[in-house]
Amino acid sequence: MSVTDVQAAVTRAHHEEWARVVAALTRRFGDLDIAEEAAAEAFATAVERWPADGVPPSPGAWLTTTANRKAIDRVRRENKRGDKQKEAQLLYDDDPPEPAGAIDDERLRLVFTCCHPALAMQTRVALTLRMVGGLTVTEIARAFLVQESAMGRRITRAKAKIKAARIPYRVPSVQDLPARVSGVLAVLYLVFNEGYLATGPDTDPVRHELTAEAIRLTRLVRTLMPADGEVTGLLALMLLTEARRTARVSPSGDLVALDEQDRGAWDAGLIAEGHQLVRERLAAGTAPGQYQILAAINAVHTSARDIRDTGWSQVVALYDQLARLDPSPVIALNRAIAVAELDGPQVALTAVDRLEDKLAGYHLYHATRADLLRRLGRGEDSRAAYGRAIELAGNTAEIAHLRHRRDQLG
């Protein structure tokens, strides 16, 4: 086996087995910190040994066994005063390996613990990427543009709180499950959006490593909870959004609006998979939640070969449905954008202007107004609105796009 093959095997094992190893060790040792450290050591050992010894027939089992040994070593080191009985238990624990179903269940425990509502949102994101996703602290710090030491402290504090306050390592009870699942999905969607619309003056406008990781984790959660419609909805939403990623930024780094995108550059495979998931949810016949509705809206957009073929009345109807679940001004703004295509820019502008109180600090409110004013031939008002949008926007490609549009006003 060549060096590249071994490297590929290690990478694959890392993708497929990291969460399993961490979950199994957390269960056994009751400590996320021990589990994380031992898992990291086991993978480091694999990198060292597999080139010489060959890739083991069952990489997952090899990694779990190796990580278990590392963890036992650490517990022994920390336990020098000698709780002999406990040590003996660790030594002679040769429980048969858990059946696959139970192991999947443990990864789900890990997800719910990392996304616990008693942790701050940013902490949940970081912890999920580390413990479930297997990203290094360095990678997570880079992805969120914070100092590595600060990110390390955030994760360490979270692990300490989980241990001291005894945040449970289990899947929530049936009556708590919907609220807790939506907490998990919020974490995954935040990771995706930070990748899709990255903020910061010196960053790439789209950070593919984050969108890819969010999709990978959502796929995992869907494997673990296949019956949950919102999990499927979120995966479909991500796939249909990711499908347009390359068409969304021009070679010069401008954001390309939906009406100007080269639809031939969209990823047909991702679109087909996303549409399939949306159809699956429609067939289920249960009332959809917000992610399923957003996925359906994106399915309408990605079904149109040309912007003019878009089923705008369907889009508006879906936004109405969404607004009933979540009467937020951002949803009303997006609805107005679809209304402009259906009933014209003047009707849309009237609806948008009603949102000023709530959205005056949101760049897309001003960008939407600017576009509608431009279409109504109100060049000066449009210019001013673009100016305000540019001041408030954070994404480099978006700013370039808005400047470009403003300059086109002549």
Add this chain to the structure above:
Amino acid sequence: MQYLVSVITDSTDLASPDEDAAIDVFNDRLQAEGHWVFAGGLGGPSTATVIDNRGADALVTDGPFVESKEFLIGFWIIEAPDLDVALKLAAEGSKACNRKVEVRPFL
């Protein structure tokens, strides 16, 4: 596992009769279900005295150790197997006494 559930407020007003009644119901439930350890209400910050006896003489200061808009006015100590159970009980306690609460584990 024990948790301290601190009651946080910005007013030294006593609990209203309705709040008192709701707290009684909640306390009875804590006792019936084995979560009860101890609970009590406190005087306001103006009744506090700080003692620092780390030096040669005990230094006595009138008032709380830190002046803040919000302060501790009472607490429960509850027994719960994990934070999920503690948070559920704390949420009910907050509803009963009609005030914010903070949950912290005993080490």
